[in-house]
Amino acid sequence: MLFNSWEFLCLLLVTLVLYYAPWSAGRHGKAWQVMVALIASVVFYGWEDPKLLGLLAVSCVGNSVATARIILYKVRGDETRVRHWVKLAVILNLLLLGVFKYAPFFAGMMPFLPAEWVKAIQETAPPIGISFYTFHGISMIVDVARGEVTRESDAMLSRGTRFAKGVRDIGFYLLFFPQLVAGPIVKAKQFWPQIAAKRWSDIPWIHVIRSLILGFFLKMVVADNLAEQTLGLTKPWLNVLGPLDLILLLYGYSMQIFADFAGYSLIAIGLAALFGYEFPINFNFPYLSTSITEFWRRWHMSLSAWLRDYLYIPLGGNRKGEMRTYLNLFLVMFLGGLWHGAEWKFALWGSLHGVFLGIERFCFRNQKKNDQARPAWRSVLGWIYTFHAVTILWLTFLMPDLNQIAYYFRELLVPGRFLGPTVFTTIVFGSAVVVYHALGWIRENRKETFARFRGSFSEAVIYGVLLFLILTNSGPPQGFIYFQF
Amino acid sequence: MIGIGIGFAVCIGLQSLAYFGFNWKTGKGESNYFSTLGRFQVAAHPAARVALAGSSISGRIPGREAGFHDIANLGADGGAAIDAITLITRGKIETPEWLIIEANTMHGGVTEGESTLVKAAQGAWFSVGGKLPLxxxxxxxxxxxxxxxxxxxxxxxxxxxxxxxxxVGIPQNKNAFRFTDDEKKRLRQYERELGVLQGKGCKLIIATFPAGDMTEREDWLMRKSIAELVHRYPMTYLDLKQQIPRDRLLFTDSVHLAPKSATDVLATIKAAIRRIESK
Structure with a gap:
């Protein structure tokens, strides 16, 4: 089910009414609310294809059982068994991911497999959101093993009802629909302490309205309108366009992918707030970055934080010498690339980001942290380099394979027509992303001006304009780009 | 909330003013998808005397949205005649007296299920937009x-x-061509839907419009499809592509007619209908 569909609106309204029903304020309020949200999440996920629920159930039950065992042995001080269960649970999660997401990738590399098997495996689409809920599962296992999640986990210590309650809360963390399909990747230690009875009067309405209006605007008005034109970057339309169209559309795609994913994340954040949960921000004006290193602190921040906490630091981070740091950076980005999809193009995307990170670390190794004295021209040059490197690398997301990426660059040399709708759409809808980032720049560099604007009448009027555009100027309905990951 | 309401209301006011400036209708927008849905919405009610179903080629022929009240332009940018025909047979667009089916792109379009345009035109938002113009x-x-x-x-x-x-002349030297399974399915779709249309009393004309060149196979496919449909459902075939001298027409690109030429082609179709009616 998509956030921008009528079915979702109906589900949301029904869920909200039941979630905050009068009896939710009673003694069993928390249990009621968690169950309502759980059932809504199951409907949300299984709406298009109920078969997908089977795999989700395996992930949920497997992780719940493992978590219960880890807590039990942790309390008893049996670290060997804790490690054993952590390994087992991580393997279960990676196995699910490996079989259902990476089987096509590996099947293609096995020459002894019959061609029709390989074709059948490659034509099977991976279950929606598997990368996200697998990462949630691993986060839960590791956070519990590290002792960073304790409050709710106490419930796992006794049998019977209390055990069931614990499993219910774990299921809730894994399945909660705002984050289920495409994040933000909320860590267990961020989510579990929030599980409690919620009250209607505690809803932070201004935060909810801001997040939902801005999120739906970025997705439905900006990303969906741009998507109709950027389709031109794929065959067979690619060879109809001239070089200027191709360049403009690539910028357009850069804006689109930001608007699509940032929009989704804002909607998820707004929806979670509606149910009384606070999700971390996922995007912090990433196109203001003046280096790739900074870009990864601003783009898909919940993934970057996950990779840092559960991969980079366990690999040794920067504590094992310079060479090992470069290797770790590269490995994390390479695997981060493959996390997006089981294809070489994603491996290339991650690897190149890793190379950029390594080069930047090497070139600026003597620069002090938070060096504010950097001249403006260096920031501008840094911004140009970062934006263009990131934008060119987005081609790997858009194009079906590396051949078509090469074809795109060849077509840049072939004269062709300049199409009105391409130019118009990219400028009109792309400019919304530019304005959004300009506001971000003001927020970071002109704090007083931004403080005067925040919460003012002018800001409310702007949200009114965005709401108007959502109703009258949305693009053709499209799925979210990150659903495929 | 007051600020949001004021911002929203001001926008509605500005939109109304601008829409009034356009005489409550716009023609081609930047989006093929919405331009087509807009044409379908304008054409849906009341029933037109003449409707044109096809792709963006017939989409350039001026219709109701351009002040020709008896003409419903049902050209689907990036689509084919089957989209509009399906919507007429399902009652989403009122049945016209005459339906001109563009043959140039008949070989395109969906073979399974419904196109996104047809799905959207059957959705609630399409109906809301039909009733609330803004x-x-x-x-x-x-x-x-x-x-x-x-x-x-x-x-x-x-x-x-x-x-x-x-x-319909089917070039004999191109007999080596065959329908693919998808093309056969598509032809069956047309046959089914045209049967329903004739049952509703709609008079059909199939026409090739002046447009760009086709490959040998596309040309064969189009002619063969026309021949099969005309054989099954007696209807008039107008070969506008061959009979209107290309040097008398202007195009905005190699495929689409310029406004004046599009009006000339419309006048030609209307004259042909008058001649058929007078017989």
Whole structure:
């Protein structure tokens, strides 16, 4: 089910009414609310294809059982068994991911497999959101093993009802629909302490309205309108366009992918707030970055934080010498690339980001942290380099394979027509992303001006304009780009 | 909340003013998808005397949205005649007296299920937009801005060219071509839907429009499809592509007619209908 569909609106309204029903304020309020949200999440996920629920159930039950065992042995001080269960649970999660997401990738590399098997495996689409809920599962296992999640986990210590309650809360963390399909990747230690009875009067309405209006605007008005034109970057339309169209559309795609994913994340954040949960921000004006290193602190921040906490630091981070740091950076980005999809193009995307990170670390190794004295021209040059490197690398997301990426660059040399709708759409809808980032720049560099604007009448009027555009100027309905990951 | 309401209300006011400036309808917007849905919405009610079902080729022929009230332009940008035909047979667009089916792109379009356009035109938002013009697809602010920048003038009078109903000639030297399974399915779709249309009393004309060149196979496919449909459902075939001298027409690109030429082609179709009716 998509956030921008009528079915979702109906589900949301029904869920909200039941979630905050009068009896939710009673003694069993928390249990009621968690169950309502759980059932809504199951409907949300299984709406298009109920078969997908089977795999989700395996992930949920497997992780719940493992978590219960880890807590039990942790309390008893049996670290060997804790490690054993952590390994087992991580393997279960990676196995699910490996079989259902990476089987096509590996099947293609096995020459002894019959061609029709390989074709059948490659034509099977991976279950929606598997990368996200697998990462949630691993986060839960590791956070519990590290002792960073304790409050709710106490419930796992006794049998019977209390055990069931614990499993219910774990299921809730894994399945909660705002984050289920495409994040933000909320860590267990961020989510579990929030599980409690919620009250209607505690809803932070201004935060909810801001997040939902801005999120739906970025997705439905900006990303969906741009998507109709950027389709031109794929065959067979690619060879109809001239070089200027191709360049403009690539910028357009850069804006689109930001608007699509940032929009989704804002909607998820707004929806979670509606149910009384606070999700971390996922995007912090990433196109203001003046280096790739900074870009990864601003783009898909919940993934970057996950990779840092559960991969980079366990690999040794920067504590094992310079060479090992470069290797770790590269490995994390390479695997981060493959996390997006089981294809070489994603491996290339991650690897190149890793190379950029390594080069930047090497070139600026003597620069002090938070060096504010950097001249403006260096920031501008840094911004140009970062934006263009990131934008060119987005081609790997858009194009079906590396051949078509090469074809795109060849077509840049072939004269062709300049199409009105391409130019118009990219400028009109792309400019919304530019304005959004300009506001971000003001927020970071002109704090007083931004403080005067925040919460003012002018800001409310702007949200009114965005709401108007959502109703009258949305693009053709499209799925979210990150659903495929 | 008051600020949001004021911002929203001001925008509605500005949109109404702009839409009024466009005489409550815009033509081609920046989006193929919404331009097509906008044409369908404008054409849906009341029933037109003549409707044109096809792709963006017939989408350039001026219709109700350009002031020709008896003409419903049902050209689907990036689609084919089957989209509009399906919507007429399902009652989403009222059945016209005459339906001109563009043959140039008949070989395109869906073979399984419904196209996204047909799905959208059967959705709630399409009906809402039909009843509340400001929520209609032709009232999109970006479409109005694009139309204002494009400033494509509509020619209100056209010169008709002498054309006569034709027999379909299938080049004999191209018999090596065969229908693929998908093409057979598509042809069956047309057969089914045209049967329903004739049952509703709609008079059918199939026409090739002046447009770009086709490959040998596309040309064969089009002619063979026309021949099969005409054989099954007796209807008039107008070969506008062959009978209107290309040097008398202007195109905005290699495929689509310029406004004046599009009006000329419309005048030609209307004259042909008058001749058929007078017989």
């Amino acid at each position: 929520l209609g697809h032709t009232a999109r602010p970006s479409a109005m801005l694009y139309a204002a920048l494009l400033r494509r003038p509509v020619a209100l009078t056209g010169e008709d060219f002498p054309v006569t109903p034709d027999r």
